[in-house]
Each structure stands twice: as C-alpha cells, then as structure tokens.
Amino acid sequence: MAVITRIAVHVFKESIRDKVLYNLVLFAVLLMGALYLIGQLTAGQDVKVIKDLGLAATQIFGLFIAVFVGIGLVSKEVERRSIYSLLSKPIRRHELILGKYAGLVLALAVNVAVMAVALYLVLGYMSLIESEEFKATWVRPAADPAMLFALFLVFVQLALVTAIALFFSTFSSPSLSAVLTFSLYVVGHFNADLRNFESVVDSSVAVYLARALYYVLPNLAPFDVKAAVVHGEPVSLGYVAMTTWYGAAYVAALLLAAVFIFARRDFK
Amino acid sequence: MNRPWWVRPVAVTVALTALVVVFVTTSVVRDRTYAASAAETELLYVPSGEIVERMALSFDSLVADIYWIRVIQYYGGTKRSESVEKNYDLLGPLLDITTTLDPGFKAAYRFGAIFLTESYPNGPGRPDLAVALLEKGIDAMPDRWEYYMDIGFIYYWWLQDYETAGSWFERAAEVPGASWWLRSLAANTLAAGGSLESSRMLWQQVYDSADNNWIRTEAARRLTQLRALDDINQLIALAVRFNRQAGRPPRGWDELIQAGLLARLPLDPTGLPYVLDVENGAMNVSPESELYPLPGESLPPLSQ
Numbered sequence: 286m287a288v289i290t291r292i293a294v295h296v297f298k299e300s301i302r303d304k305v306l307y308n309l310v311l312f313a314v315l316l317m318g319a320l321y322l323i324g325q326l327t328a329g330q331d332v333k334v335i336k337d338l339g340l341a342a343t344q345i346f347g348l349f350i351a352v353f354v355g356i357g358l359v360s361k362e363v364e365r366r367s368i369y370s371l372l373s374k375p376i377r378r379h380e381l382i383l384g385k386y387a388g389l390v391l392a393l394a395v396n397v398a399v400m401a402v403a404l405y406l407v408l409g410y411m412s413l414i415e416s417e418e419f420k421a422t423w424v425r426p427a428a429d430p431a432m433l434f435a436l437f438l439v440f441v442q443l444a445l446v447t448a449i450a451l452f453f454s455t456f457s458s459p460s461l462s463a464v465l466t467f468s469l470y471v472v473g474h475f476n477a478d479l480r481n482f483e484s485v486v487d488s489s490v491a492v493y494l495a496r497a498l499y500y501v502l503p504n505l506a507p508f509d510v511k512a513a514v515v516h517g518e519p520v521s522l523g524y525v526a527m528t529t530w531y532g533a534a535y536v537a538a539l540l541l542a543a544v545f546i547f548a549r550r551d552f553k
Numbered sequence: 554m555n556r557p558w559w560v561r562p563v564a565v566t567v568a569l570t571a572l573v574v575v576f577v578t579t580s581v582v583r584d585r586t587y588a589a590s591a592a593e594t595e596l597l598y599v600p601s602g603e604i605v606e607r608m609a610l611s612f613d614s615l616v617a618d619i620y621w622i623r624v625i626q627y628y629g630g631t632k633r634s635e636s637v638e639k640n641y642d643l644l645g646p647l648l649d650i651t652t653t654l655d656p657g658f659k660a661a662y663r664f665g666a667i668f669l670t671e672s673y674p675n676g677p678g679r680p681d682l683a684v685a686l687l688e689k690g691i692d693a694m695p696d697r698w699e700y701y702m703d704i705g706f707i708y709y710w711w712l713q714d715y716e717t718a719g720s721w722f723e724r725a726a727e728v729p730g731a732s733w734w735l736r737s738l739a740a741n742t743l744a745a746g747g748s749l750e751s752s753r754m755l756w757q758q759v760y761d762s763a764d765n766n767w768i769r770t771e772a773a774r775r776l777t778q779l780r781a782l783d784d785i786n787q788l789i790a791l792a793v794r795f796n797r798q799a800g801r802p803p804r805g806w807d808e809l810i811q812a813g814l815l816a817r818l819p820l821d822p823t824g825l826p827y828v829l830d831v832e833n834g835a836m837n838v839s840p841e842s843e844l845y846p847l848p849g850e851s852l853p854p855l856s857q
Binding site for chain 1: 607610611612613614615617618621622625626655657658659660664765766767
C-alpha cells in the first residue's frame with residue numbers, strides 16, 4: 286500500500302506540475318470571458334449558460350486530461366524504456382498500475398474541485414450583481430448546491446474514462462489507446478440504443494448480441510445530470526449512489542484486467 | 554563574434570509582430586473590399602435537431618445554448634438589417650433544434666414564440682410555428698401554464714380567433730398552480746374578445762406576471778401600442794368632425810390645427826408624429842416608430 290501511495294503521489298505531482306495548472310488557468314479565463322460576453326448575447330439566460338458552460342468545460346477539460354495523461358501512464362514508460370528501471374526496483378507490477386491510476390484520479394479530483402470553486406465564485410458574483418426582482422425569476426439560485434451532484438458524477442465518469450485509457454495503455458501504443466478510449470467514450474453515450482435494438486432488427490441473435498454489448502460496454506449517459514441540475518430538476522441521492530457504484534465496479538473490472546495484462550507482458 | 558543574448562528574442566518578436574500586422578491588415582482590407590457571403594450566414598449545417606443531439610454526446614445542453622445565441626443573433630441581425638427583403642426562414646428550424654437539444658429550455662419556447670409571431674418586417678409573422686413551438690414546450694413540461702396562456706395569447710392577438718384563445722386560457726387556468734386571473738381572462742376573452750379594453754387587460758396581466766425583463770419590456774411596448782390606438786381613435790373622431798364641418802376629409806394635420814380641433818402636431822407615445830394618409834384618410838404610427846406596425850394593422854380609413 287505504501288508503494289502504491291508513493292507512486293500515486295509522484296504521478297499526482299507530475300500531473301499538477303505539467304498539465305493541470307494550464308488547464309485551470311484556461312478554465313478560469315474561459316469562465317470570466319464568458320461572463321462578460323454571454324450577458325450580452327443570451328437575452329437574460331446568462332446564469333443558465335454559465336452553468337452549462339462551467340459544467341461542460343469541467344467535463345471536457347477533465348476528459349482531455351484523463352485520456353491524454355491516462356494513455357501515457359504505462360505506454361510512455363514502455364516507449365521510453367524507463368519501465369526497466371522501474372521494474373528493477375522493489376515495485377510489483379500491480380502496484381505500479383494501481384499507483385499510477387490513483388495518482389491521476391487524485392489530480393482529476395483536484396482539477397474538478399478547483400473548477401467547481403471557480404464556477405461557484407463566478408455564479409456567486411452574478412448573484413451579487415443581479416437585482417432581487419430578476420433573481421426571483423430563477424428556478425434555482427445561481428450558486429445552486431445541487432450542481433455538486435453533477436460535478437461529482439462528472440468526476441466519477443472521468444475516473445472511469447481514466448481506467449479505460451489505462452487499460453488500453455497496458456497493451457497498445459499511446460495513439461491507438463487514445464483512439465480506442467475516445468471511441469469507447471462515444472459508444473458509451475449511444476449505449477441506450479443497443480438496449481432497444483429489437484425495435485430496428487428482427488434477428489433474435491442480433492438482439493441478444495446488442496443486449497449483451499449494452500451491459501458489457503460502459504454506459505456513460507447516466508453520469509450526465511448536468512441539464513437536470515441546471516433546470517432545477519431533482520436528482521436523488523439514491524441515483525447518484527447507484528451510478529457511482531456502477532462506475533466503481535466498472536473501474537475495478539478495468540483495473541483488474543489491466544493488472545492481469547500488464548503482469549503477463551514480456552519486456553525483454 | 555557572439556551575438557548578444559537578446560538579439561534572437563527581439564528578432565522573433567519583431568517578425569511575429571510584422572506578420573500579425575500583415576494578416577490583420579489583409580483581413581481588414583478583404584472585409585472592406587468583398588462583402589460577406591450571405592449564403593454562409595444563412596446556412597443551417599445540420600437541419601435535424603435529433604442528429605445534432607446525437608452529435609453533441611453529453612453536451613447537448615451546452616450546444617442548445619450555442620444554438621440559442623445563434624437564434625438571438627439571427628433574429629436580431631435580420632430585424633436590424635437594412636435589407637429590403639428580410640428573410641427569417643431559419644428562425645423556426647433554429648428554435649426547433651434548440652428545444653430538441655434542451656427540452657427544458659424554458660426561455661426558448663416563450664421568447665421563440667414572440668420572435669416567430671412578430672409581423673413582418675419585425676419578424677416572420679408565423680403564429681402557426683409559434684403555436685407548434687409552444688405545444689412542443691407543453692409536451693416537455695405539461696405543468697407550465699404559461700405556455701397554454703401564450704398559445705391563447707397568439708390566437709387572441711395575432712389570429713383574432715377569440716373563441717380558441719378563450720379555450721386555451723381556460724386550459725391554462727386548469728393547470729395546477731396557474732394564476733388566479735386566467736379564469737377571468739378566459740371569460741373576458743370569450744365575452745368581449747378584440748376590444749381594446751380586453752387587450753389592455755391581457756397585456757397588463759402578461760406585464761405583471763412576466764418572469765423576465767425581456768417579456769416585461771415587450772408587454773410594456775404592447776401596452777404603449779394600445780395607447781397609440783386610443784390616440785388614433787380620438788384623432789379619427791376629430792377628423793370626422795372636420796369632415797362634417799368642411800365637407801371633405803382633412804388633407805393634413807395642419808388643417809385640423811387651423812380648424813382649432815388640434816392644439817399641435819399629434820405625437821405617438823414615443824414622440825414621433827402620427828401619419829395621416831391623405832389618399833384614403835387612414836391614420837397610423839410612423840414606420841420609423843418603435844410601435845410600428847400596430848396590431849391588427851390599418852384602422853378603417855376615414856372615407857369608409
């Protein structure tokens with residue numbers, strides 16, 4: 286456990302130093318710029334647009350970190366041949382995989398947390414400058430605590446995407462891993478179609494195959510409650526807990542598979 | 554001989570600045586020389602909301618915002634353009650995509666309906682599309698009584714179908730949580746639809762219940778239009794008196810002033826003079842007025 290923690294801290298520090306800070310600055314600039322511009326363009330819908338933009342930007346920036354850092358976690362060590370010096374140390378292969386994953390997920394957690402703070406600050410400022418009369422027309426307050434549900438599920442989804450990237454990273458090149466991870470990300474949003482396949486095809490074999498794929502492939506659509514919280518629709522704690530549980534189970538399966546593949550790789 | 558360390562950064566900075574100046578200048582000259590392609594701005598790259606929704610993955614709400622901004626720009630840009638033939642053809646499809654991407658986008662239904670119903674040249678004058686948009690809103694949010702009221706409103710104001718308007722107001726009143734005055738509005742519409750007084754009551758209720766400044770401003774403009782219609786009714790009465798006295802319709806406001814019927818040039822509530830058409834005696838606000846065109850358009854000409 287101590288080894289995993291040390292690797293995680295190392296990956297976390299490296300991620301923060303290299304990528305995440307730029308990402309946060311860009312996010313802050315985007316939000317501040319949007320605050321001014323959007324007020325002029327949306328006919329009174331600026332709070333909705335800032336919420337949409339903030340939540341989507343948190344997800345997009347996090348997605349890029351998860352994929353582009355995640356695919357390099359193992360494969361770059363192999364490409365640079367630094368894997369030899371790593372494995373020559375008293376580090377077991379599964380510790381390397383789990384430590385690297387934990388480090389990147391920690392970096393993503395900090396990333397999402399800082400973005401959430403920036404988003405709440407911007408929305409709090411908007412709430413301060415708007416008149417009471419205008420605020421009375423809002424469905425939910427600008428700095429709505431319910432947005433934390435959406436931000437949390439964005440984080441869980443990013444943790445899942447990181448696990449996908451890491452899984453591919455254990456047996457393929459970084460570019461191929463990126464393509465495969467993005468493909469699964471896209472497929473994950475169309476997954477619900479597979480469940481209703483019987484409405485478009487007659488073959489029972491195809492229907493069963495589609496149904497099997499629906500359950501096996503990651504279903505990412507349930508992690509998206511951004512629109513619901515922006516419109517003030519209730520998102521239950523039970524739903525968030527169930528979706529998180531699904532994400533955790535899927536991550537565990539991917540990490541297990543990644544450890545299994547990585548343990549059998551021959552680096553001679 | 555070694556060059557000083559600063560030569561290279563300075564040279565790169567100068568070169569970069571020069572290149573920026575070149576491409577910005579070229580861009581400015583090009584824009585001034587060649588008009589922007591109208592086809593480029595009038596293009597809807599993906600006409601189906603369902604396809605855009607698929608392509609947006611989990612960012613459909615954000616993409617809906619982008620389409621909403623495009624709606625505002627398209628409507629505002631077309632309305633303000635000095636083009637002789639204003640084309641609002643994309644307004645309906647843009648609103649449809651916006652509300653398909655984000656069915657909970659409340660403002661898109663109400664604002665969109667206002668944009669669509671505005672008569673030409675201030676809008677496309679398509680109350681049918683506005684009703685369809687609001688019905689889509691009702692499908693998505695059946696508990697929003699405002700959409701039922703807005704449909705009734707379109708039938709009242711733009712289509713002058715007071716019976717249908719009254720039935721929509723009744724449906725609005727039946728939605729749990731609806732405002733108490735909807736029942737009296739429905740009764741009033743069915744009993745005296747079309748009168749200036751019932752119109753005034755309707756707009757006053759819209760003004761009082763508006764959930765955003767834009768709709769409140771629009772309601773205030775309509776109430777001002779009704780004041781202009783009151784003024785015009787009074788001016789018509791004066792012109793009739795002049796006709797009785799002189800045996801012919803007035804040829805201009807100056808004749809009414811000389812006859813002592815008017816103290817000064819009659820101005821609409823925005824401060825622009827009313828227009829008297831000497832050909833047929835019809836009165837209206839000036840086409841330059843913010844109140845133009847008035848609802849129901851031309852009042853009966855004096856000669857009739």
